[in-house]
Amino acid sequence: MSEIQATKITWHEGTVRPEERRALLKQTGATLWFTGLSGSGKSTLAVALEQVLIQRGHAAYVLDGDNIRFGLNAGPKILMDTRGYSETQAKRFGLAFSAEDREENIRRIGEVAKLFADSGLLALTSFISPYRKDRDAARKIHESNKAGAIPFIEIYVSTAIDVCEQRDPKGLYKQARDAVAAGKGMGFTGVDDPYEAPVNPELTIDTGKYSTAEGVAMILEYLASKGLVNA
């Protein structure tokens, strides 16, 4: 049975070529890197864009706190509870919120986004990613990809902090302000930790001025102008 089927199977040396993937998926794999303050509207935009892309026949996937922080970049406690890691092992590999841990968090996300984009998908990442150096490193691994540069599109969600703070959907700004008032730092971006705005982002969207639908339209227009999706 298998031997008969097997006669129909052919393949070439080496891995699948990027142009074969593009032909199948009818799109060019790319990473759309959303960056901005907590409450700026990154995830709202990314999730809406993902849906609209899929409705239009494009393969897309959002990487965000929901699917990363409980899995790939879980903290020590989750690694102990769900994986049976020893305390030493969990503290070593689990990610908390120190500067080093945040850097490693963004490094791993950049690497995974690159794998998705290399597979031909549109990877949408939605993380504050406050440090320019870390975002630039993510860009670099895309642009220096061995099999050919992968488009990296930095989308700065530039919503002003007072607008973000009014929304405060998770009550985090209030918590951070209270912590600072009580003389305890929380290392919260925009309050007692810096947000380094992108210098040359591919797109800037202020969700205090534009609706989600408008923001999504701006991104689609950009992608079409670069030939990454159908117009």
Place this chain on the structure above:
Amino acid sequence: MSEIQATKITWHEGTVRPEERRALLKQTGATLWFTGLSGSGKSTLAVALEQVLIQRGHAAYVLDGDNIRFGLNAGPKILMDTRGYSETQAKRFGLAFSAEDREENIRRIGEVAKLFADSGLLALTSFISPYRKDRDAARKIHESNKAGAIPFIEIYVSTAIDVCEQRDPKGLYKQARDAVAAGKGMGFTGVDDPYEAPVNPELTIDTGKYSTAEGVAMILEYLASKGLVNA
């Protein structure tokens, strides 16, 4: 301009549903986990299968040493050289070959494969993954996925060690035998570190007995029988 485009954009609350992804990609996302000794033919099978799947219109992607060990699971030296990590930071997050590091290596790969499968792709992982516990943990995160269980297909590439050792494409068995003869362990699977064969793999393929084309045909047959790809 964007405002006019924006009127055509609609989306629903929450993230994309698995059935929407299935409808777009005309397949069910799943992980095909190849396991077996060094030289058993895992990567040859995975790479050939990926090509044949893509020829047939299925989105698939191989995760293997080539795209993982230099990126997501890089060792300390790469993290220092390419990311500017301090030595302490690089030793903490970089993966070497101790038991703990190998466990974390497979853990991260399992998490990334799950993300790929969740996005609707067929994720093909090609790693020795010698420990049953680590493979079972990878299976568990697929089967306990919040948005619904994701198929996890363990493919045991059961080629006998003497066949693998005759092939020895990278000269690793020779190196390991020499190290053991010289009284220095190398922790090499099958030589001085155990390979724990799967107990209930979905498929078993001995590449000493079957050609690559036959092996690929067996896997395609299995996938079609489960409705994961077109027959």
